Amino acid sequence: MIQVSAIQATPFVHSGLVSLFVFGLVVALALPALLHLLIRTILGVTDRTLKTHAMYTAEPAPALANLQFQSWEYGxxxxxxxxxxxxxxxxxxxxxxxxxxxxxxxxxxxxxxxxxxxxxxxxxxxxxxxxxxxxxxxxxxxxxxxxxxxxxxxxxxxxxxxxxxxxxxxxxxxxxxxxxx
CATH class of the missing domain: 2.30.30 (SH3 type barrels.)
Incomplete structure (x- = not known):
C-alpha cells in the first residue's frame, strides 16, 4: 500500500521577490512622474499653462469659452x-x-x-x-x-x-x- 503524507501549506513569502516587486512598482509609478517634471522644467512649462491647455482641449467649446480661457491665460x-x-x-x-x-x-x-x-x-x-x-x-x-x-x-x-x-x-x-x- 502506498502511504500519502500530508503536505503542509506555507504562505508564499519570499523577501527577494517581494522586494523586487515593490521596487518595480515604485519605478513604474515614480519614473513617469519624474520624467514629466524634468521635461516640464527643461521646457519651462508651468502648471497654469498645462491647466489652460487642458481647458482648451477638454471638449469642443463655443467661441466665448475660448475668449474666457484667453482672458484667464493672458491676464x-x-x-x-x-x-x-x-x-x-x-x-x-x-x-x-x-x-x-x-x-x-x-x-x-x-x-x-x-x-x-x-x-x-x-x-x-x-x-x-x-x-x-x-x-x-x-x-x-x-x-x-x-x-x-x-x-x-x-x-x-x-x-x-x-x-x-x-x-x-x-x-x-x-x-x-x-x-x-
Missing part, C-alpha cells in the same frame, strides 16, 4: 456687449459646465468697469468703475471679497465679446479715424 479682461448695448469689462470668475449647455449657458465675470454703447455710432462709454469700488469694499473690515460681486450674463444676450485692456484705450482713441459718412 487681460474681456469685454462683452449685450443686446441692450450694456457693456461689462472684467475677468472670468469661473467657467461653468452649464456654459456648454445649449439652453442654459451663462458666463460669470468679476467686473472691473461697466458702461454702454452709444445708440447712434455704438461708441463705448464706460461709466461705472467697479474696480475702484471693489478695492474699497475689499479693504473694509467686513471680510468681503470680489467674488461676492460676480455677474452672471446669459450667453444668449451677448452680441459681441473681445479681450479689452483699459490701459490701451487712449492709444486706440489717438489712432482712430473719424467716422466715414
Amino acid at each position: 487681460i479682461p474681456l469685454l462683452v456687449t449685450l443686446s441692450d448695448r450694456k457693456v461689462y469689462v472684467g475677468y472670468p470668475a469661473y467657467i461653468s459646465s452649464s456654459f456648454y449647455s445649449q439652453n442654459d449657458g451663462d458666463i460669470h465675470i468679476t467686473p472691473l468697469i461697466s458702461g454702454y454703447r452709444q445708440e447712434g455710432d455704438l461708441r463705448l462709454v464706460l461709466n461705472t468703475p467697479y474696480d475702484t469700488v471693489l478695492d474699497e469694499i475689499t479693504k473694509s473690515p467686513d471680510e468681503k471679497t470680489a467674488d461676492q460681486f460676480t455677474i452672471s450674463i446669459p450667453v444668449r444676450e451677448i452680441v459681441h465679446g473681445h479681450l479689452f485692456d483699459p490701459s490701451l484705450q487712449d492709444i486706440f482713441h489717438k489712432h482712430s479715424a473719424a467716422p466715414i459718412m
Whole structure:
C-alpha cells in the first residue's frame, strides 16, 4: 500500500521577490512622474499653462469659452456687449459646465468697469468703475471679497465679446479715424 503524507501549506513569502516587486512598482509609478517634471522644467512649462491647455482641449467649446480661457491665460479682461448695448469689462470668475449647455449657458465675470454703447455710432462709454469700488469694499473690515460681486450674463444676450485692456484705450482713441459718412 502506498502511504500519502500530508503536505503542509506555507504562505508564499519570499523577501527577494517581494522586494523586487515593490521596487518595480515604485519605478513604474515614480519614473513617469519624474520624467514629466524634468521635461516640464527643461521646457519651462508651468502648471497654469498645462491647466489652460487642458481647458482648451477638454471638449469642443463655443467661441466665448475660448475668449474666457484667453482672458484667464493672458491676464487681460474681456469685454462683452449685450443686446441692450450694456457693456461689462472684467475677468472670468469661473467657467461653468452649464456654459456648454445649449439652453442654459451663462458666463460669470468679476467686473472691473461697466458702461454702454452709444445708440447712434455704438461708441463705448464706460461709466461705472467697479474696480475702484471693489478695492474699497475689499479693504473694509467686513471680510468681503470680489467674488461676492460676480455677474452672471446669459450667453444668449451677448452680441459681441473681445479681450479689452483699459490701459490701451487712449492709444486706440489717438489712432482712430473719424467716422466715414
